[in-house]
Amino acid sequence: MGLLRAYEPPAYMSDFDSIPGQREAWHRFVLESFDLNIQLVAGKLQKLDPSRPATPQFYSAVRSDPPGPLVEQAVVWNAFPKELLRRYGRDRALVEADWLWPLSAYGYNWRYDPGVPADTGAGTPGDIYPDTYLYQPAVEYCQWHIDRNPHSGRIRRVTFTSEPPEYWQAMFGGTLKYSRVRFPGDKKLLLHLYRKLVDPNIALSDLLVAEPFLSPYGKLKKGDYNPHNKWNTTHGIVHLSAPPNAIRAEINLAAVATVLYEDQLNNPVVDPDAFIAGTDMGGPNRNSDPTIAATVNALARAGAMVTLANPVGLYMDHIDVTGWEIPGGLAPRDCVRIVRGEERLIERLVVELPTDEFDVSDIRIGGVPVIYGGQLAECITVKLVGVAAALGSVHNGRLKLSTAGYVDPANAREVYPGERYEIPVGSVPAFIYESGEVVTNASRGRRSRVTSPGGPVR
Numbered sequence: 001m002g003l004l005r006a007y008e009p010p011a012y013m014s015d016f017d018s019i020p021g022q023r024e025a026w027h028r029f030v031l032e033s034f035d036l037n038i039q040l041v042a043g044k045l046q047k048l049d050p051s052r053p054a055t056p057q058f059y060s061a062v063r064s065d066p067p068g069p070l071v072e073q074a075v076v077w078n079a080f081p082k083e084l085l086r087r088y089g090r091d092r093a094l095v096e097a098d099w100l101w102p103l104s105a106y107g108y109n110w111r112y113d114p115g116v117p118a119d120t121g122a123g124t125p126g127d128i129y130p131d132t133y134l135y136q137p138a139v140e141y142c143q144w145h146i147d148r149n150p151h152s153g154r155i156r157r158v159t160f161t162s163e164p165p166e167y168w169q170a171m172f173g174g175t176l177k178y179s180r181v182r183f184p185g186d187k188k189l190l191l192h193l194y195r196k197l198v199d200p201n202i203a204l205s206d207l208l209v210a211e212p213f214l215s216p217y218g219k220l221k222k223g224d225y226n227p228h229n230k231w232n233t234t235h236g237i238v239h240l241s242a243p244p245n246a247i248r249a250e251i252n253l254a255a256v257a258t259v260l261y262e263d264q265l266n267n268p269v270v271d272p273d274a275f276i277a278g279t280d281m282g283g284p285n286r287n288s289d290p291t292i293a294a295t296v297n298a299l300a301r302a303g304a305m306v307t308l309a310n311p312v313g314l315y316m317d318h319i320d321v322t323g324w325e326i327p328g329g330l331a332p333r334d335c336v337r338i339v340r341g342e343e344r345l346i347e348r349l350v351v352e353l354p355t356d357e358f359d360v361s362d363i364r365i366g367g368v369p370v371i372y373g374g375q376l377a378e379c380i381t382v383k384l385v386g387v388a389a390a391l392g393s394v395h396n397g398r399l400k401l402s403t404a405g406y407v408d409p410a411n412a413r414e415v416y417p418g419e420r421y422e423i424p425v426g427s428v429p430a431f432i433y434e435s436g437e438v439v440t441n442a443s444r445g446r447r448s449r450v451t452s453p454g455g456p457v458r
Contacts, residue, residue: 002065003061003062003063003064003065004060004061004062004310005062006023006024006027006062007026007027007030007031007062007310007311007312008023008027008310008311009023009026009167009311010163010164010167010247010311010312010313010314010315010341010345010347011311011313011315011340011341011342011345011346011347012311012342012345013167013340013341013347015171015189015193016170016171018186018189019171019184019185019186019189020184021184022170022171022183022184022185022186025170025181025182025183025184026167026170026183027062028181029166029170029176029179029181029183030247030251030312031060031062031063032179032180032181033178033179033247033248033251033252034058034059034060034062034063034251034255034307035060035063036178037058037251037252037255037256038056038058038059038060038255040252040255040256041056041057041058041255041256041258041259042056044256044259044399045259045396047399048396048397048399049397052397054396054397055394055396056258057258057300057304057305057306057394057396058254058255058258058305058306058307059305059306059307059389060307061307061310061387064305066305066389066390066393067389067390067393068389068390068391068393069389070387070388070389071304071387071388071389071391072309072385072386072387073295073299073385073386073387073388074317074383074384074385074386075291075292075295075296075383075384075385075386076291076317076381076382076383077140077287077288077291077381077382077383078140078287078378078380078381078382079138079140079142079160079287079316079377079378079380079381079382080093080097080138080140080287080374080377080378080380081093081097081137081138081139081140081286081287082140082285082286082287083137083139083283083285083286083414084096084097084137086285086413086414086415087285087413087414093374094372094374094375095372096137097136097137097138097372097373097374097377098146098372098373098374099136099137100134100135100136100233100234101134101135101136101137102130102131102132102133102134103129103130103131103132103133103134103135103215103216103228103243104128104129104130104131105131106129106135106216106243107128107129127214128214129214129215129216129243130213130214132213133213133215133226133228133233134228134233134234135228135233135241135242135243136233136241136242137242138242138245138377139242139243139244139245139283139286139288140286140287140288140382141162141240141245141250141288141314141382142160142161142162142240142314142316142377142380142382143160143161143237143240143241143242143245144158144159144160144161144237144373144376144377145158145159145236145237145373146158146373147159149359154359154360154361155359155360155361155370155371155373156352156359156360157350157351157352157360158350158351158352158360158373158376159236159237159339159348159349159350159351160316160348160349160350160351160376160377160380161237161238161239161240161347161348161349162240162313162314162315162316162346162347162348162382163238163239163240163340163347163348164239164240164245164246164247164313164314165217165227165239165240165241165245165246166217166246166247166248167239167247168190168225168227168238168239169183169217169225169227170183170185171183171185171186171189171190171193172185172187172190172207172224172225173185173186173187174224174225176217176218177217177218177248178218178248187204190204190207190225191203191204191207193238194207194231194238197236197238197339197348198231198235198236198237198238199231199235199236202231206229206230206231207225207226207229207231208222208223208224208225208226208229209221209222209223209224209225209226210222210226215227215228216243216246217246227239227241228241244282244283244286244289245314247312247313247314249282250292250308250312250313250314250384251308251312252281253281253282253289253292253293253296254292254296254306254307254308254384254386256279256281257275257281257292257293257294257296257297257300258296258297258299258300258306259279259300259396259399260297260300260301260396260397260398260399261275261278261279261398261399261400261401262398262399262400262401263400263401264400268301268398269401270294270297270298270301271431272290272291272293272294273290273405273415273430273431274401274405274430274431275290275293275294275297275401276289276290276293276405276417277403277404277405277415277417277430277431278401278403278404278405278431279293279401279403280403280417281293283417284405284415284417285414285415287382288382292384295386296386299386299388299391300394300396302388302391302392303390303391303392303393303394303395304388304389304390304391304392304393304394305388305389305390305393305394306386306387306388306389307386307387307389308384308385308386308387309385309386309387311345313345313347313384314382314383314384315341315344315345315346315347315382315383315384316341316346316347316349316380316381316382316383317344317346317381317382317383318343318344318346318380318381319336319349319351319376319379319380319381320379320380320381321333321335321336321379323365323366324363324364324365324379325363325364325365325367326353326358326362326363327358327362328355328357328358330353330354330355330358334353334354335351335352335353335354335360335363336349336350336351337349337350337351337352349380351363351376360376365379403417404429404430404431405417405429405430405431406423406424406427406428406429406430407427407428407430408424408426408427409426409427409428410426412430415430
């Protein structure tokens with residue numbers, strides 16, 4: 001097929017075309033992330049038998065061209081945050097998903113990429129995020145903002161986005177967390193797009209950091225672009241801002257999911273929840289991470305080389321309007337508008353009725369009126385696109401899975417990864433047949449690094 005020449009911006013968006021050198025910088029940024037994660041996978045494989053050389057099964061199409069046909073595999077999941085469903089049940093989850101939580105509720109700074117150079121703005125693992133700034137606890141790579149009638153409180157519009165925060169940091173210019181690539185950027189373009197997408201009266205100062213703070217996107221200095229600015233949280237939405245929702249996280253998860261594992265009985269680990277909880281990657285309570293990991297790992301077990309399709313990004317694939325009832329003779333599709341991206345590669349989508357006579361609160365889904373944005377999110381499918389090549393060509397060994405997740409036996413809905421979360425008292429190891437681990441309270445305490453999100457800001 002030939003080597004890929006360059007990584008394109010997500011959904012082939014053209015914003016960077018007017019900035020000299022910006023598209024090339026984006027390509028180098030994505031390629032840098034691929035290279036770092038391939039090195040990370042290679043480091044993990046060194047734990048295997050040195051007499052049987054292992055091959056990283058994650059590759060960059062810019063660096064290599066595996067033989068044989070390429071097989072594209074769309075990995076799809078639901079946009080509504082499963083973490084909230086497991087923690088609270090659907091009724092309360094719908095309420096919580098529409099609220100904003102303080103960054104401090106997410107917990108501590110934690111690196112997706114161990115071994116990344118320490119001078120790339122990552123902060124120190126263990127640093128606590130501030131409670132000054134907010135995020136929406138929608139961690140499925142799709143977030144939304146609700147515009148309500150200020151007098152009646154009825155929903156006028158719901159805007160959804162899957163745009164990665166790195167894209168907008170790059171548009172501002174400078175370097176990004178974990179990266180040494182410098183973007184030329186264009187602050188005037190950044191401001192223009194914010195005004196176009198959210199409010200024509202936005203000032204550039206509204207988008208900047210006023211006082212330094214540690215963000216999930218790096219150590220932000222005064223005057224830097226602030227991904228958690230009010231026009232991307234309380235007053236509107238432009239791009240993803242929940243800590244896990246980053247393009248670097250997508251690339252990292254796809255890469256490390258190519259490593260094979262086995263339990264203490266030498267059986268391959270195939271259960272998605274066991275795989276995520278036992279490898280300390282991503283979140284086991286999400287729709288996205290276990291689905292991505294399970295799909296990629298299945299391709300790796302088939303001996304394939306795996307990569308992400310160009311353009312690399314997370315996308316809304318579609319919104320299912322089956323069962324929608326709209327007053328005034330309107331069709332459901334009249335109420336859905338793609339603003340950025342394109343069909344099947346949707347980055348920004350708006351649900352709004354094209355008349356002043358009715359609003360979104362008049363929509364019924366399955367006979368139930370829409371009172372939460374999450375009801376619409378339940379209709380959205382999010383995806384990434386993986387590519388498998390050279391099936392059957394790689395025969396790597398398997399690492400031992402020695403870590404278990406935990407569940408509260410009285411309410412065994414939410415899984416707590418043993419390597420990252422503070423485990424509630426009384427919880428017991430989960431997936432022990434997959435991991436073979438038996439953990440004492442003492443050893444469990446040594447692992448508690450990140451506190452599970454605590455609750456919303458009202």
